[in-house]
Amino acid sequence: MRAAIVASGAPSRAIAQKWYESDGYRAIAAALTAAAPQGHDAVADAAEALLSDRPWVDALLGPLVAGLAGDPFFDPPFRVSRDRLRISAILFDSPVATLTGSVVDAAALAALPPTPTVVVPGRIGVTRYIRSGGVRIRRWRTDPLTTQFSANNAAPALIQPELAPCDGAVVRIDGRVEGQLLAGAQSDVVTLGFTVRTDADPLIREYRIADGHLSTIASSDARPGVPHPLVGDACVAARRRPRRLAAPARNGARRSASRCAPGGAADRGSNPPSRNGRRHAMPRLIDAGTGGPLSLDQLVEALDASPFDVRDEDSFASLGPLLARLGRNADFLADLAIAELKDRCAGQSRTAGYGPQVFLLHPPDGRYLIRANFWPARDDPVVRTSGTAAFFYDMPHDHNFSFLTYGYFGPGYWSDYYEYDHAAVTGVPGEAAGLRFVERARLSPEKLMLYRSGRDVHVQIPADRFSVSLNILGIDPAQPWIDQYRFDIARGVIEAGLSCAASEALLSLAVHFGNGQDLAEHFARHHPSRRMRATAWTALASAAPDRQAALAILETAAMAADAFVAGSARLRIDALLVRSATESETEMIGTIMAATDR
Numbered sequence: 001m002r003a004a005i006v007a008s009g010a011p012s013r014a015i016a017q018k019w020y021e022s023d024g025y026r027a028i029a030a031a032l033t034a035a036a037p038q039g040h041d042a043v044a045d046a047a048e049a050l051l052s053d054r055p056w057v058d059a060l061l062g063p064l065v066a067g068l069a070g071d072p073f074f075d076p077p078f079r080v081s082r083d084r085l086r087i088s089a090i091l092f093d094s095p096v097a098t099l100t101g102s103v104v105d106a107a108a109l110a111a112l113p114p115t116p117t118v119v120v121p122g123r124i125g126v127t128r129y130i131r132s133g134g135v136r137i138r139r140w141r142t143d144p145l146t147t148q149f150s151a152n153n154a155a156p157a158l159i160q161p162e163l164a165p166c167d168g169a170v171v172r173i174d175g176r177v178e179g180q181l182l183a184g185a186q187s188d189v190v191t192l193g194f195t196v197r198t199d200a201d202p203l204i205r206e207y208r209i210a211d212g213h214l215s216t217i218a219s220s221d222a223r224p225g226v227p228h229p230l231v232g233d234a235c236v237a238a239r240r241r242p243r244r245l246a247a248p249a250r251n252g253a254r255r256s257a258s259r260c261a262p263g264g265a266a267d268r269g270s271n272p273p274s275r276n277g278r279r280h281a282m283p284r285l286i287d288a289g290t291g292g293p294l295s296l297d298q299l300v301e302a303l304d305a306s307p308f309d310v311r312d313e314d315s316f317a318s319l320g321p322l323l324a325r326l327g328r329n330a331d332f333l334a335d336l337a338i339a340e341l342k343d344r345c346a347g348q349s350r351t352a353g354y355g356p357q358v359f360l361l362h363p364p365d366g367r368y369l370i371r372a373n374f375w376p377a378r379d380d381p382v383v384r385t386s387g388t389a390a391f392f393y394d395m396p397h398d399h400n401f402s403f404l405t406y407g408y409f410g411p412g413y414w415s416d417y418y419e420y421d422h423a424a425v426t427g428v429p430g431e432a433a434g435l436r437f438v439e440r441a442r443l444s445p446e447k448l449m450l451y452r453s454g455r456d457v458h459v460q461i462p463a464d465r466f467s468v469s470l471n472i473l474g475i476d477p478a479q480p481w482i483d484q485y486r487f488d489i490a491r492g493v494i495e496a497g498l499s500c501a502a503s504e505a506l507l508s509l510a511v512h513f514g515n516g517q518d519l520a521e522h523f524a525r526h527h528p529s530r531r532m533r534a535t536a537w538t539a540l541a542s543a544a545p546d547r548q549a550a551l552a553i554l555e556t557a558a559m560a561a562d563a564f565v566a567g568s569a570r571l572r573i574d575a576l577l578v579r580s581a582t583e584s585e586t587e588m589i590g591t592i593m594a595a596t597d598r
Contacts, residue, residue, distance in 0.1 A: 001478075001481070001528050001529065002477075002478045004072075004073050004528065005073045005477055005478045005481060006477045006478070007073075008071050008073040008074055008075060009075070009477060011067075011071060011074070012067070012071070012074050012075040012076075012077075013077075015063065015064070015066075015067035015074060016076070016077035018063055019063040019064055019067075019077070020077075022059075022062075022063050023059070024056055024059045024060040024062070025060070025092070027050065027056060028050065028092050028099060029092075029094070031046040031047075031049065031050055032046055032047070032094060032096055032097055034046070036096045040096075040124060040196055040197075040198045040199075041124075043096050043097055043124075043196050044124045044126050044172060044194070044196045047097060047099075047126040047194035047196060048126050048170055048172060050194075051126060051127070051128040051170045051192060051193075051194070052128075052170050054168065057128065057130070057192060057513055058513055058514070058515075060091070060192075060513075060514070061506065061509065061510050061513065061514035061516075062514060062515070064076050064506055064510075064514075065506070065510045065514050065515060065516050065519065068503055068506060068507065068510075068519065069519050072503075072523070072527050072528060072529075072532070073481075073503070073528075074503055075480070075501070075502055075503065076089070076502040076503055076505075076506045077502075078090050078091055078502055078505075079502075080500050080501075080502045080504070080505040081500065082497075082498075082499075082500035082504070082505070083496075084105075084108050084496060085104060085105060085108045085109060085112070086102050086103060086104045086105065086108075087102070087103050087500065087504070087505050087508050088100055088101065088102040088103075088505065089101050089102075089502065089505040089506065089509065095197070096196065096197060097194045097195060097196045097197065098194065098195045098197075099192070099193070099194050100191075100192075100193055100195065101190075101191070101192050101505075101509045102189075102190070102191050102193075103188055103189070103190050103508050103509065103512070103539075103542060104133075104182065104185065104188060104189040104190075104191070105188060105542075106133055106135075106185040106186065106187050106188050106189065106579070107572070107575040107576055107578075107579045108575070109182065109183075109185055109189075110185070110579050111575070111578075111579070115181065115209070116208060116209055116210065117206045117207060117208055117209060117215050117216075118138075118140050118157060118179040118180070118181055118206070118207055118209055119179050119204060119205070119206050119207075120140075120142055120157065120175060120176075120177065120178065120179040120204070120205040120206075120207065121175040121179070121204050122145075122175055122176060122198060122203055122204055122205075123175045123176070123195050123196055123197055123198055124172070124173070124174055124175055124176065124195070124196040124198065125172070125173045125175055125180075125193060125194070125195055125196075126170065126171075126172050126173075126193060126194045126196065127170070127171050127172075127173075127191050127192070127193035127194075128168065128169070128170045128191065128192045128193065129165040129166070129167060129168065129169050129170075129171065129189070129190070129191055130167070130168070130190040130191060130192055130512050130513050131167055131187070131188065131189065131190040131512055132164075132165045132166055132167050132169065132185075132189060133185040133186055133187040133188055133189040133190075134164075134184065134185055134186035134187065135164075135165070135182050135183070135184060135185040135186075135189045136162050136163070136164055136182070136183050136184040137162060137163040137164070137165065137171065137173075137180050137181075137182060138159075138162055138180060138181045138182075138183055139159070139160040139161070139162065139163065139173070139178060139179070139180050140157040140158060140159055140160060140178065140179045140180075140207065140209075140212070141157065141158055141160050141177055141178050141179075142154075142155050142156065142157040142158070142177055142178075142179075142205070142207065143155040143177065144176055144177050145176070145203060151214055151217060154205070154213075154214040156207065156211070156212035156213055156214070157179060157207035157212045157214075158212060159212075160178075176198060179207065186547075187542075187546075187547070187550075188542040190509070190512040190513075190542075192513070203217050203218065204217070204218045205217055206218070216385055216386075217385070218385055218386050283405075283417065283449045283450055283451045283452065283456045283458075284313070284317060284449060284450040284452065285447075285448070285449055286317055286320040286321075286404075286448045286449065286450055287320075287321070287448070288320065288321060288324035288327075288406070288446060288447075288448040289320075289321035289324060289325070291321060291322075291324075291325045291328075292325065292328065293325055293326070293328040293329040293330075294322065294325040294326050294328075294329060295326075295329060295332060296326060296329075296332050296336075296361055296362070296370070299322055299323070299325070299326045299370070300362055300370070302322050303319065303322065303367075303368055303370075303472070306318075306319065308367075310367070310368070310401075310402060310474030310475065310476055311476060313402070313450070313452065316402055316404070316450065316474050317404070317450045319404060319472055320404050320406075320448050320450065321448075322472075323404050323406050323448065323470055323471075323472050324406055324446070324448050326370075326406075326470060327406040327407075327408050327446070327470050333359070333372055333408070333409075333468065336359070336361070337359070340359075348360060354371070355390050356374075356382075356390055357373055357374050357375075357390060357391050357392070358371050358372070358373055358374075359371065359372040359373075359374070361470075364473075364475055365475075366475060366477075367474075367475055368472055368473060368474055368475055369472075369473045369475065370470070370471065370472055370473075371470075371471050371473070372408065372468055372469070372470055372471075373468065373469045373470075373471060374391075374466070374467075374468055375391065375410070375412070375413040375462065375463045375466065375467040375468065375469065376391065376462065376463070376466050377462050377463055377464060377465050377466060378393075378462040380466060383462065388462070391460075391462075392460055393413075393460050393461060393462055394459060394460070394461070395459070395460070395486060396416075396418070396457060396458070396459045396486065396487040396488070396489045396495075397457065397458070397484065397485065397486050397487065397498065398420070398422070398453075398454060398455070398456065398457045398484060398485055398487075399451055399453055399454075399456070399484060400453055400454065400479055400482035400483060400484035400499055401453050401473055401474055401475065401476065401479050401482075402450065402451060402452055402453040402474045403450075403451050403471050403472060403473040403474060404448070404449070404450055404451075404471060404472045405443060405448070405449050405450075405451065405469050405470070405471050406443075406446070406447070406448050406449075406469060406470045406471075407443045407444050407445045407446055407447045407448075407467070407469055408445075408467075408468045408469055408470045409445070409466075409467060409468040410445075410463055410465050410466050410467025410468060411442065411444060411445070411463055411464045411465055411467055412442040412443040412444045412445065412447065412463055412467050412469070413442060413443055413460055413461065413462060413463040413467055413469070414440060414441070414442045414460070414461035414462070414463070415440070415441060415442070415443070415458040415459060415460050415461060416437070416439075416440050416458065416459040416461065416489075417437075417438040417439055417440070417441065417456065417457070417458050418435045418436060418437055418438060418456075418457040418458070418459075418487075418489075419435070419436045419438060419455055419456060419457065420433050420434050420435050420436065420455070420457055421434060421455075422453075422454030422455060422483075423454075425485075425494060426563045426564050426567060427483050427485065427494065427497060427531075427564050428494070428563070428564055428567030428568060428571065429493075429494055429495060429496050429497070429571060430493050430494065430571070431493060431494050431567075432492060432493055433485070433487055433492060433493055433494050434492075435457060435487065435489070435492050440461075442463070443467075443469055453474075453482070454482070457487060459489065480499065480500070480501040480502065481499075481501055481529055481531070482499065483497055483499050483531065484497070484498040484499045485497055485498060486498055497531070499531070501529075501531075501532070503532070504531070504532060504535040507519065507520055507523065507532070507535060507536060507539055508535065508538070508539045508542070511539045511540065511542065511543040512542070512543055516539075517540075517543065520536045520539045520540050520543075521536075521540065523535075523536040524536035524537045524540060524557070530562045530564045530565055531564070533560070533562065533565050534557070534564060534565045534568040534569070537553065537554065537556075537557035537560075537565065537568075537569055538568070538572060540553050541553045541554050541557075541572065547576060550576065551573060551576060551577075554569045554570075554572050554573045554576070555569075555573065557569035558570045558573060
């Protein structure tokens with residue numbers, strides 16, 4: 001399978017270029033470019049006109065679906081995400097608007113606990129409900145932001161009449177003053193929507209549903225032109241860093257600070273490396289060496305010249321001392337952060353593709369990428385305001401790639417370390433993972449480690465004070481098809497799969513628009529990847545005309561010979577049956593109450 005994945009690289013790029021040149025894709029760029037000088041509302045008007053054009057919608061994914069039909073490992077040119085609620089793909093992204101296709105799982109939506117807040121995002125949303133699934137759009141409205149706005153005088157968010165879009169309806173929500181929540185879907189909700197960025201409203205406002213009062217204010221950090229506060233923190237932190245990081249050795253090189261200082265032996269845990277440098281547990285600890293500081297350009301040059309193999313642990317680990325030498329450069333990150341701030345973070349917004357935690361230093365080039373990670377303390381304002389999820393704190397997970405990490409600034413974040421055998425699990429949520437606890441340790445200053453793909457599991461815990469780490473991530477063409485998991489530590493089980501290939505998102509959308517039904521039926525039985533087979537069965541059930549038809553499709557999948565495909569189908573059957581039982585109970589209670597009222 002790996003050889004087929006690698007071989008699909010060049011053809012995938014050629015197909016992607018043809019898609020960029022297709023009428024459907026070019027229509028997006030032309031419409032938004034023409035409207036942009038007239039302002040955000042004009043961009044929203046253009047987005048609404050595009051989404052109202054059914055032939056344009058139906059043809060948009062055509063070249064990509066054809067590419068996937070010709071190559072089961074075709075890699076579509078967009079970013080994707082999958083969580084317990086939805087699978088999404090960013091189909092178009094520009095400084096003025098982003099186009100996203102999503103499939104929302106109705107059973108997962110119904111299982112969510114009631115949310116206590118609603119968000120006014122500061123952007124205009126224009127959405128076509130390809131399949132509404134009977135969803136209701138709950139809405140709230142508040143006053144627009146002005147220069148006099150403050151948390152003390154903020155007007156409440158008031159409930160507005162609900163909307164019940166039909167299939168094909170185009171709904172516009174002015175996120176500068178409106179917030180929305182989806183509820184009551186009877187089947188999966190499929191959307192194609194533009195998010196129009198607005199310069200006038202850089203704040204996201206969150207309101208309590210119970211009383212409509214303002215709860216939280218946050219920066220709309222992903223929008224070009226608005227730097228996330230952590231970028232400024234990194235700049236200040238790096239400038240405060242001592243210039244002299246190590247004492248000179250006898251040979252004139254630099255040697256590490258005291259071994260009893262943070263980052264020395266006393267802070268590395270009790271599991272020393274073996275003779276060949278391997279650790280028997282926890283991520284592999286690497287000798288950082290004694291070389292002098294490198295610039296970022298020098299590191300990139302050295303990595304480009306190295307014939308390392310990311311799949312070979314020793315080969316990839318040999319790059320560690322180079323990362324440590326970048327880490328001995330006290331100024332480079334501050335200089336880059338200042339340059340980004342002067343340009344209002346345009347470079348990071350354009351190329352990063354990460355959340356607010358990451359400062360991309362070198363974009364993925366097919367072999368590696370380099371990044372800096374910001375680790376705020378639990379009591380830092382950004383964590384108190386936005387929570388820990390954006391920084392992956394308190395979320396047990398492994399990785400489907402290996403990466404090197406170095407403690408650059410601050411005391412370092414903590415981790416509870418576990419190990420498991422990736423090859424021994426099927427991957428179905430709820431399966432025992434065989435986790436083995438190792439220790440709690442932190443990535444202290446000058447500490448250099450290798451996290452091993454499919455072996456090391458950690459639960460990241462906030463640093464005692466703001467900290468920064470540096471990473472080199474190894475890139476393997478097969479990475480999207482290697483499973484990554486989130487774990488439930490208390491139960492010792494796999495909680496969910498985190499991996500999603502772009503073609504999985506494409507197929508999930510194409511069964512609803514894009515003529516992907518026949519392809520999904522073929523992939524469900526014949527695709528080389530078990531995860532794509534499970535995705536195809538899920539997509540077919542999602543597109544079924546009613547719940548009984550969806551259950552019939554999933555019951556067929558549950559008889560598959562592959563344990564992952566069968567187990568995934570059984571979980572979805574259980575979710576649908578639980579939802580059916582809940583709806584029947586609600587209907588019965590409503591009937592009893594109506595009879596009592598009479």
